[in-house]
Amino acid sequence: MDAIPGKLIAVEGLDGSGKSTQIHLLHQWLRGLGCKVFFSEWNSSEMVKGATRKGKKKQLLTPTTFSLIHATDFADRYERQILPMLKGGYIVLCDRYMFTAFARDGVRGCDPAWLRELYGFVRKPDITYYFRLPLETALGRILEGRPQLKFFEAGMDIGLSADIFESFRLFQGKVKEHYDRLADEYGFTVVDATLRIPEQQAVVRRIFQERIDLARFRQRVQQ
Template identity: 30%
Template sequence: MSLAKGLFVTFEGGEGAGKSTQLRLLADSLRSLGHEVLTTREPGGSVGAEAVRHVLLSGAAEAFGVRMEAILFAAARSDHVEEVIRPALSRGTIVLCDRFMDSSRVYQGITGNLEPAFVETLERVAINGVVPDRTVIFDLPATIGLDRAQRRAGDDSPDRFEKEELETHEKRREAFLDIAKADPNRCRIVDATQSAEAIAAEILGLLENLLANAEMSEPTSTGSAP
């Protein structure tokens, strides 16, 4: 079942918060209700963006500085939006995305120490009007998240961001909470220390009104601002 208007939901938070698991569980629940669902991720999600993902997470761009990384993230996001997200929303699909613009605000803006005007300009160009209808922010102490991420990775080396200092990860946690407080219409905070089942039920409940509204709305060619 396609909605009259697509619905764009993003999952945000620190490392090991459980975003990927919950995105999969939500997609399964929505499909069981008859909805058309697309799951995607950032960096990545489109052919061009997936190529950039490898460069970013491998650390190959780190030597060129956080400004260059931010530009690469924006380029990947622009391709993702125009090639995947916007077309899906125009078809009335529910798009679930693991990370989006708030991750750039936090990782490159807050802990990357980039000036706000630069980050805001990159964001505006990259998203080109496609704003999430709902952003779920997974709140978890950095120590727990990093431990989960390390156990998940096993013998694999931590990626470009997982390897950073605990203090940096905790600063990101606070930054995500600040974003949620500043934009309460779009963002909802979920306690990620709960069981997977409890979190999944809470997230589904956070979408009930949005789903009802989307079913009644007129079709649109872009994502909608909250």
């Protein structure tokens, strides 16, 4: 396999951990520096969006099909965009990566070995930022700001509780346990997500500069 000149950066964390805000700020910074950078979001591929929406709306999904439909979506994005961009020498920023599947699908009872094999074709990120915070803090941010919880988001499909808020709490708690284990297994870079936003961003940028030679990604001509 030929060497890949790009760099792959992923952010992971619970809903309400602030990871999307942080990767947005990282993206803005890199653009400001004139770097070749590309941003990609979990669950956003056009081709399979329809099926995902249908399955979620009609609550047709089992743990296995839930997992597979997300893997399909990811594979489409990975092979069409992420990998070519990496080969083309871009910094690729991913808001959620395969670890989201490992955590969520793991909670849903999917076999960890099966999941890892399923995503076996995927490159490991050069940096995986894990925005860690206490469960109660994450729950507080979500339940305060956005009380309309969705069925699968709250893990209602696995029957933890008939109450959607209680189900969400329990589900997120289990997701956090999985993330904390994955952090060791895959060597995540842990960021304290209880810090204030600019403080976190300073940490993110400092680590980025330590690990990645930014000069290599500067575009010759500013866009």
